[in-house]
Amino acid sequence: MASIKIENVQKAFGKTIAVDQLNLEIKDGEFFTFLGPSGCGKTTTLRMIAGFYYPTKGVVRFGDKDMTRVPPEKRNTGMVFQNYALFPHMTVFENAAFGLRVRKVPGAELKKRVQDVLQKVRLDQYSDRQVSQLSGGQQQRVALARALVIEPEILLLDEPLSNLDAKLRDEMRSEILRLQREYKITTIYVTHDQAEALSMSDRIAVFNYGVCHQVGTPSDIYNAPVNDFVAGFIGESNLLPARVEDMNQEKLSVGLVDSSNEMRLVVHNNPLNVKGDLTIGDSGLVTSIRPEAITVHRNDTGGENVFKGSVERVEFFGSTINVSARINQVLLQANMLNNGAGGFKVGEDVWVELPAAHIRVLPVVSGDSL
Amino acid sequence: MMKNREHRLTFFLLIPVVLVLVAYVLYPSLRTFFESLQSDGGLTLSNYQDFFSQESKTNLEALWNSVYISVLSVVASGLIGIPLALIFNRYQFPGRGLFATAAIMPIVLPSLVGVMAFMFLYGESGLIPNLVKDLFGLKEVPFQIGGVSGILIVHAYTMYVYFYMMVSAAIGKIDPSLEEAASNLGASKFKVFWKVTFPLMTPAIVGASLLVFMISMASFSAPFLLAGGYRVLSLQIYFSKINGDMEIAATQSVILSVVSIGFLLLMRWYQNRKDYRMASKGIGAHRSEVKNPVMKWVMAAVGVIGVIILLLPHFTILLLSLVPDGTWTFQTYPSTFNFENFRLLFEDPNIFKPLKNSLVLAVIATAGNLVFGVIASYVLVKRKFVGKSFIDILVMIPWALPATVIGMNLVFAFNEKSIFSFGQILVGTFWILPLAYFIRHIPLVVRSTNAVLEQLDDSIEEASRSLGAKWFYTFRKVILPIIMPGVLSGTLLAFVESVGEFPTSVLLYTISNRPISIEIMNQLRMFNMGQAAAYGMIQITLIALVLLISNKFFGVKAERSLT
Ligand SMILES: Nc1ncnc2c1ncn2[C@@H]1O[C@H](COP(=O)(O)OP(=O)(O)OP(=O)(O)O)[C@@H](O)[C@H]1O
Ligand SMILES: [Mg+2]
Numbered sequence: 001m002a003s004i005k006i007e008n009v010q011k012a013f014g015k016t017i018a019v020d021q022l023n024l025e026i027k028d029g030e031f032f033t034f035l036g037p038s039g040c041g042k043t044t045t046l047r048m049i050a051g052f053y054y055p056t057k058g059v060v061r062f063g064d065k066d067m068t069r070v071p072p073e074k075r076n077t078g079m080v081f082q083n084y085a086l087f088p089h090m091t092v093f094e095n096a097a098f099g100l101r102v103r104k105v106p107g108a109e110l111k112k113r114v115q116d117v118l119q120k121v122r123l124d125q126y127s128d129r130q131v132s133q134l135s136g137g138q139q140q141r142v143a144l145a146r147a148l149v150i151e152p153e154i155l156l157l158d159e160p161l162s163n164l165d166a167k168l169r170d171e172m173r174s175e176i177l178r179l180q181r182e183y184k185i186t187t188i189y190v191t192h193d194q195a196e197a198l199s200m201s202d203r204i205a206v207f208n209y210g211v212c213h214q215v216g217t218p219s220d221i222y223n224a225p226v227n228d229f230v231a232g233f234i235g236e237s238n239l240l241p242a243r244v245e246d247m248n249q250e251k252l253s254v255g256l257v258d259s260s261n262e263m264r265l266v267v268h269n270n271p272l273n274v275k276g277d278l279t280i281g282d283s284g285l286v287t288s289i290r291p292e293a294i295t296v297h298r299n300d301t302g303g304e305n306v307f308k309g310s311v312e313r314v315e316f317f318g319s320t321i322n323v324s325a326r327i328n329q330v331l332l333q334a335n336m337l338n339n340g341a342g343g344f345k346v347g348e349d350v351w352v353e354l355p356a357a358h359i360r361v362l363p364v365v366s367g368d369s370l
Numbered sequence: 371m372m373k374n375r376e377h378r379l380t381f382f383l384l385i386p387v388v389l390v391l392v393a394y395v396l397y398p399s400l401r402t403f404f405e406s407l408q409s410d411g412g413l414t415l416s417n418y419q420d421f422f423s424q425e426s427k428t429n430l431e432a433l434w435n436s437v438y439i440s441v442l443s444v445v446a447s448g449l450i451g452i453p454l455a456l457i458f459n460r461y462q463f464p465g466r467g468l469f470a471t472a473a474i475m476p477i478v479l480p481s482l483v484g485v486m487a488f489m490f491l492y493g494e495s496g497l498i499p500n501l502v503k504d505l506f507g508l509k510e511v512p513f514q515i516g517g518v519s520g521i522l523i524v525h526a527y528t529m530y531v532y533f534y535m536m537v538s539a540a541i542g543k544i545d546p547s548l549e550e551a552a553s554n555l556g557a558s559k560f561k562v563f564w565k566v567t568f569p570l571m572t573p574a575i576v577g578a579s580l581l582v583f584m585i586s587m588a589s590f591s592a593p594f595l596l597a598g599g600y601r602v603l604s605l606q607i608y609f610s611k612i613n614g615d616m617e618i619a620a621t622q623s624v625i626l627s628v629v630s631i632g633f634l635l636l637m638r639w640y641q642n643r644k645d646y647r648m649a650s651k652g653i654g655a656h657r658s659e660v661k662n663p664v665m666k667w668v669m670a671a672v673g674v675i676g677v678i679i680l681l682l683p684h685f686t687i688l689l690l691s692l693v694p695d696g697t698w699t700f701q702t703y704p705s706t707f708n709f710e711n712f713r714l715l716f717e718d719p720n721i722f723k724p725l726k727n728s729l730v731l732a733v734i735a736t737a738g739n740l741v742f743g744v745i746a747s748y749v750l751v752k753r754k755f756v757g758k759s760f761i762d763i764l765v766m767i768p769w770a771l772p773a774t775v776i777g778m779n780l781v782f783a784f785n786e787k788s789i790f791s792f793g794q795i796l797v798g799t800f801w802i803l804p805l806a807y808f809i810r811h812i813p814l815v816v817r818s819t820n821a822v823l824e825q826l827d828d829s830i831e832e833a834s835r836s837l838g839a840k841w842f843y844t845f846r847k848v849i850l851p852i853i854m855p856g857v858l859s860g861t862l863l864a865f866v867e868s869v870g871e872f873p874t875s876v877l878l879y880t881i882s883n884r885p886i887s888i889e890i891m892n893q894l895r896m897f898n899m900g901q902a903a904a905y906g907m908i909q910i911t912l913i914a915l916v917l918l919i920s921n922k923f924f925g926v927k928a929e930r931s932l933t
Contacts, residue, residue, distance in 0.1 A: 073839055
């Protein structure tokens with residue numbers, strides 16, 4: 001087991017820079033996830049850790065050891081490939097035994113260890129099967145067993161569930177977590193599925209265009225995104241371009257650009273709600289507020305950040321109701337629990353409340369993520 | 371540094387590949403070119419001037435004849451191969467599977483043996499013309515093949531298979547929903563065929579045409595036995611060599627090479643230019659059931675007749691091999707049948723010797739092909755390096771070069787001492803033939819290995835590395851076992867082709883080491899048809915066995931790697 005340090009790593013393929021200025025520290029035994037849209041550099045980073053790519057700049061360490069130039073076979077990482085990469089000419093047992101044979105583990109011990117791991121992934125019945133005769137989920141577990149049996153210091157998983165159907169994904173998710181907890185192995189998990197990332201990880205790194213935007217626990221990432229990309233990529237969010245109109249020690253007043261600055265929001269001036277040092281007149285910002293934080297009222301309740309608008313669309317989901325309301329030019333999404341009080345109608349006048357505690361003012365980093 | 375380690379490995383793997391290609395493909399070709407520039411002790415273009423301006427015009431005529439025969443061969447093969455492919459892949463009728471298999475049977479006939487069968491079947495004293503004569507009580511045989519028509523018929527018979535296989539593969543890849551979509555949009559059956567099906571088949575048709583053109587430019591056995599006084603370029607090279615006009619032979623070789631390599635480049639360019647990849651996959655072509663009962667049986671009957679015609683040469687060889695030599699002299703048809711020829715083949719050391727020679731030579735050549743093919747293909751498919759397309763082209767050159775030219779190249783390169791032959795003169799020794807067979811079959815083995823390696827996902831190799839295996843261990847335990855079936859089927863095919871190889875053998879053999887094909891020719895000269903046919907039967911059996919083994923045990927369609 002080992003911690004991993006990635007220091008100032010860059011990886012370029014010709015002119016394309018796939019990963020840039022990456023600094024990460026992954027703790028011993030942690031379940032760490034790389035999350036981001038397609039092509040953002042997750043696989044590239046993972047392969048630099050496995051040793052298949054060599055960083056253009058920077059250092060990769062396991063513990064304190066510099067691993068940057070160590071070939072893959074000397075790294076003792078277990079990797080589960082997206083397409084599993086099972087050896088088609090070998091049985092389930094032989095696939096799982098491969099790493100041990102390379103390490104010249106004696107016969108009796110090898111047999112025991114392989115049987116143990118196959119039992120752990122619940123494949124002990126299948127050890128003599130040809131891998132081509134297994135279902136997708138079973139193949140996936142062979143790949144896991146093969147990686148785990150060598151007792152790797154680090155387990156690397158590249159979108160291991162993306163080929164499975166929804167039900168199997170759920171099953172395999174808990175399977176992976178169970179095995180990870182059991183072996184207490186440092187694990188890096190690559191995915192572009194945010195639900196998967198939020199539900200499984202100890203910590204998450206969010207990538208876009210080769211840059212890591214934020215590292216944090218699932219609740220950090222969801223509740224305190226550091227910029228508009230993270231806020232927009234993880235979960236739903238109302239992201240509204242804004243400008244600082246006024247501010248003091250306690251409060252900020254921001255004008256929404258879409259309403260020609262007519263609509264002003266009050267925001268708490270503390271590090272949780274405001275990222276970075278702002279001054280009056282700053283633009284290039286967005287306010288972010290989750291739909292579930294917004295409440296829609298039938299009558300004017302008065303108070304801070306309550307605006308009159310009209311309902312444009314209503315979607316009924318059973319336990320929740322989505323309401324889109326327009327205030328001046330600004331369209332807001334609200335997501336409310338269905339309290340049985342009857343739905344809103346399109347065209348109806350409503351009062352929309354944006355609680356100041358839930359509004360965050362963030363820097364804009366991505367032109368196209370909105 | 372890890373990057374350097376990988377580079378070093380690529381480099382070490384490349385060294386033997388480059389050495390072999392330079393020594394035995396590039397150097398001999400250049401040697402021939404150099405020879406063609408030699409005249410009166412100086413370097414001039416006068417040999418080329420002679421070629422094009424010679425008074426008797428024999429060379430130009432030969433070049434023209436070669437082109438003429440090749441164009442006709444393409445047309446004839448296409449006219450047989452394309453309709454057959456359509457019928458067998460599009461319609462379901464009794465016996466279809468059997469006929470479809472029989473359609474590739476001409477491949478099971480080594481070229482020299484095939485030509486021999488055609489001579490016995492349709493030649494002047496051939497069985498069929500005589501049968502017709504007797505049946506209708508004619509005075510003269512009504513027809514016979516020979517000269518241009520003979521060459522053309524043999525070409526059409528052996529080469530339509532390329533059209534058949536390539537077009538069949540293309541039809542198999544056409545997604546039936548494309549045609550259904552066209553009908554659904556209101557196109558008639560005829561329209562659907564011309565607007566959808568046919569355009570999707572064109573790349574295969576063009577590819578097959580170029581291939582057949584190239585193969586028939588290079589064809590040697592058919593003109594050798596059938597041409598009579600008709601001149602073609604591949605044969606002229608042989609005559610020049612026999613007459614000792616080495617500079618002329620070199621010039622003719624260079625000109626034939628230029629045409630062939632030109633076609634190779636044309637084919638590569640065409641294949642890269644046009645590639646209809648289907649978005650959908652995994653759906654085999656629908657075959658429509660022939661419903662009309664009359665049509666159904668007509669098609670089956672035509673199929674049966676077709677199969678008989680296709681297999682007649684094979685049966686002729688079988689029949690002849692059972693006729694003891696000396697028992698069939700004046701009669702129109704043979705009357706005595708037994709296994710005398712086969713008994714002699716295995717009991718008379720003199721008759722067994724050529725068979726043994728051929729097997730030994732082919733084993734040596736093929737072992738070389740196996741080792742070289744696997745390394746070369748691995749480097750070409752899985753490694754990155756500068757100059758890859760150059761190596762790629764060098765590998766393909768022996769495929770494009772006519773066998774006669776390869777033979778001549780070796781004559782020029784190794785009738786003197788050179789570093790590539792370790793300071794020995796190879797011409798006139800045992801080693802020149804295995805070397806020739808090896809060079810001839812480099813492309814076949816590399817290509818069939820490429821096909822399996824390209825299927826092999828890189829992550830398989832990476833998985834093994836990340837589990838702690840070094841490169842060599844990974845190569846032995848993971849990569850080799852996975853690609854072995856494909857590699858072996860290509861190698862076995864190279865083996866049987868080596869056993870039957872005629873054009874290079876006839877240029878390079880020594881009396882003490884003559885292979886089976888040369889002995890067939892000798893036996894034919896002495897009118898020992900039975901013995902010649904017995905040798906032929908052995909070859910047919912070997913080839914059939916190889917195709918069967920590849921299909922059954924390796925699950926590989928070995929004949930595919932021929933196209
Ligand atoms: N071997 C390579 N050569 C050139 N460019 C590459 C190579 N590998 C990756 N890239 C480029 O680097 C960028 C990052 O790729 P990477 O595979 O890391 O993305 P990813 O985050 O894993 O995406 P996905 O979710 O689609 O798997 C992409 O723009 C890709 O085109
Ligand atoms: Mg990826």
